[in-house]
Amino acid sequence: MSGLGRNTPASFGATAKGAHPGTKGNAPLSAGTGSEVARLRGMIEQLMHTAAHDPLTGLPTRGLLLERLEHELVRDAADGARIAVLFVDLDNFKLVNDSLGHGSGDEVLCEMARRIVGCIGPEDTASRFGGDEMVILHPRARDDSEVSLGRRILAALVEPILLSGKEVGVSASVGIALCEPGMKSAEQLLREADTALYAAKDRGRARLEQFDEKLHARAEKRVQIESDLRTALRESQLFVEYQPQVRLKDGSIVGVEALVRWRHPTLGIIPPGDFVPVAEECGLIIQIGRQVLQESCRQLADWMRLMPGRPLAMTVNVSPRQISEPAFIAELRQVLADTNIDPTALCLEITESVMMSATDEVVRQLDQIKQLGVYIAIDDFGTEHSSLSRLRDMPAEVLKIDRSFIDGLSSEPGDTAIVSSILSLACAMGKHSIAEGVETREQAAMLLRMGCEVAQGYFFSRPVAAERIVPMLTRALWQPRSERALHTAHSIEGPVRRGHRYFIDEFLEHIGAPMGTKAAPSP
Ligand code: C2E
Numbered sequence: 001m002s003g004l005g006r007n008t009p010a011s012f013g014a015t016a017k018g019a020h021p022g023t024k025g026n027a028p029l030s031a032g033t034g035s036e037v038a039r040l041r042g043m044i045e046q047l048m049h050t051a052a053h054d055p056l057t058g059l060p061t062r063g064l065l066l067e068r069l070e071h072e073l074v075r076d077a078a079d080g081a082r083i084a085v086l087f088v089d090l091d092n093f094k095l096v097n098d099s100l101g102h103g104s105g106d107e108v109l110c111e112m113a114r115r116i117v118g119c120i121g122p123e124d125t126a127s128r129f130g131g132d133e134m135v136i137l138h139p140r141a142r143d144d145s146e147v148s149l150g151r152r153i154l155a156a157l158v159e160p161i162l163l164s165g166k167e168v169g170v171s172a173s174v175g176i177a178l179c180e181p182g183m184k185s186a187e188q189l190l191r192e193a194d195t196a197l198y199a200a201k202d203r204g205r206a207r208l209e210q211f212d213e214k215l216h217a218r219a220e221k222r223v224q225i226e227s228d229l230r231t232a233l234r235e236s237q238l239f240v241e242y243q244p245q246v247r248l249k250d251g252s253i254v255g256v257e258a259l260v261r262w263r264h265p266t267l268g269i270i271p272p273g274d275f276v277p278v279a280e281e282c283g284l285i286i287q288i289g290r291q292v293l294q295e296s297c298r299q300l301a302d303w304m305r306l307m308p309g310r311p312l313a314m315t316v317n318v319s320p321r322q323i324s325e326p327a328f329i330a331e332l333r334q335v336l337a338d339t340n341i342d343p344t345a346l347c348l349e350i351t352e353s354v355m356m357s358a359t360d361e362v363v364r365q366l367d368q369i370k371q372l373g374v375y376i377a378i379d380d381f382g383t384e385h386s387s388l389s390r391l392r393d394m395p396a397e398v399l400k401i402d403r404s405f406i407d408g409l410s411s412e413p414g415d416t417a418i419v420s421s422i423l424s425l426a427c428a429m430g431k432h433s434i435a436e437g438v439e440t441r442e443q444a445a446m447l448l449r450m451g452c453e454v455a456q457g458y459f460f461s462r463p464v465a466a467e468r469i470v471p472m473l474t475r476a477l478w479q480p481r482s483e484r485a486l487h488t489a490h491s492i493e494g495p496v497r498r499g500h501r502y503f504i505d506e507f508l509e510h511i512g513a514p515m516g517t518k519a520a521p522s523p
């Protein structure tokens with residue numbers, strides 16, 4: 001495929017140049033010999049082909065696909081077959097392009113096109129719509145043949161691609177929409193396939209989704225949320241609640257996490273999970289994040305005035321979009337200057353997935369944040385596959401252990417082992433750890449025994465309005481039950497934990513080199 005794509009324009013150029021002298025200047029077409037006419041016809045066909053095909057992949061263009069789709073949509077519906085459109089999009093194309101360069105990106109696209117062409121039938125059209133988006137017209141869909149086609153494409157694309165001798169893994173998502181001839185416009189069918197693709201990405205990528213009414217309703221809701229959010233920002237409908245972070249050994253509050261909420265005029269209070277992803281996508285998160293940062297720092301300054309000398313940290317969630325904004329550092333500086341809070345009392349939370357996929361630019365931003373004295377925490381730690389060497393090099397001082405592991409602390413031995421490993425890892429790397437989502441006394445007690453310093457969760461307090469934090473600052477939110485139990489627990493846990501520490505230390509020693517290859521004594 002790549003050969004065809006690349007060679008088409010070049011070979012056409014050669015034909016055109018060679019043809020010119022033969023046509024004797026401006027001689028009319030009719031004056032040519034039979035073979036000349038045939039050659040000219042060939043040239044014109046080639047020209048039309050070139051115009052209708054993508055020069056890189058050789059696939060039909062968007063225009064040609066639309067033409068064929070329009071044609072199918074008005075055909076006779078008597079054969080009972082339906083018209084399917086499949087949207088295919090690579091999940092990590094940007095990463096390939098950014099990390100391996102555009103040349104490699106082009107190779108991936110050509111290979112992707114070749115594999116898709118290998119999956120389609122003689123009646124189907126696979127086109128390149130732009131970027132890494134390919135659209136397939138499957139005009140005779142019967143007995144879920146469109147789903148089988150989508151599955152074949154997914155399977156073909158998941159095979160690693162060989163790029164300059166190296167295997168590169170890519171995956172794709174597929175969105176499918178269907179209709180009977182005459183029932184929908186091309187535009188609508190394509191929009192529906194795009195909505196389905198979007199849902200496939202949203203539900204974890206590397207999968208296939210079919211458009212249905214539920215998806216339609218969801219897509220409409222998203223559009224509504226986006227529009228309402230714009231009003232919310234203008235009319236100050238967003239507000240912040242604070243969840244205490246508790247020092248386990250004495251129950252005192254050492255900090256709070258700022259969590260945004262939306263007071264919607266008709267729908268009531270909307271949790272961030274329902275609007276932050278939409279805001280992230282449409283870019284409104286930058287404004288939201290700015291408001292939350294300003295408001296929470298202002299709040300901390302208020303508390304500091306109320307209780308001078310009472311140490312308290314403010315933790316604020318920062319989204320990937322925000323952290324990638326070049327203006328973020330300047331804004332952060334401005335907030336610190338305006339509120340006059342101690343930068344070391346501020347901690348910014350960035351999720352593990354964002355941290356691990358951070359570009360050099362983002363890492364530079366993080367370094368600058370650290371230079372200001374502001375702390376950085378890795379949120380939802382343990383949910384991604386963190387590279388230990390990357391973790392070591394990241395300018396983050398705090399690991400927040402994801403709630404999913406705390407849930408199974410007393411019941412799932414696996415979770416207990418994970419929590420214990422994260423605690424050891426944090427300790428070995430000289431980082432602090434905070435356990436999230438503690439809901440029971442038992443979990444709190446276990447975490448304390450395992451050496452966890454700070455935790456947050458419903459067991460201590462739900463996120464609450466700012467004024468409810470003040471009375472909590474002067475009392476303990478829990479009392480570890482008995483010193484004796486603690487002591488015994490430590491002595492049981494001690495050797496295990498020490499053993500674990502050795503393992504981790506040993507392991508860290510080897511980071512950057514495969515185990516066993518470092519410092520191997522020469523024979
Ligand atoms: P997160 O940063 O992991 O925040 C913790 C979430 O867990 C909060 O949900 C909190 O209310 C909830 N939680 C705390 N303790 C417990 C517990 O014991 N049990 C259970 N089941 N849940 C607990 P919330 O407030 O709904 O926030 C959800 C997510 O929305 C946050 O997860 C964060 O990723 C995002 N978010 C919240 N505020 C902001 C913000 O200002 N900016 C950005 N970018 N994201 C935000």
Ligand code: CA
Pocket residue numbers: 257317349379
């Ligand atoms: Ca968080």
Ligand code: CA
Pocket residue numbers: 379380400402403436
């Ligand atoms: Ca979290």
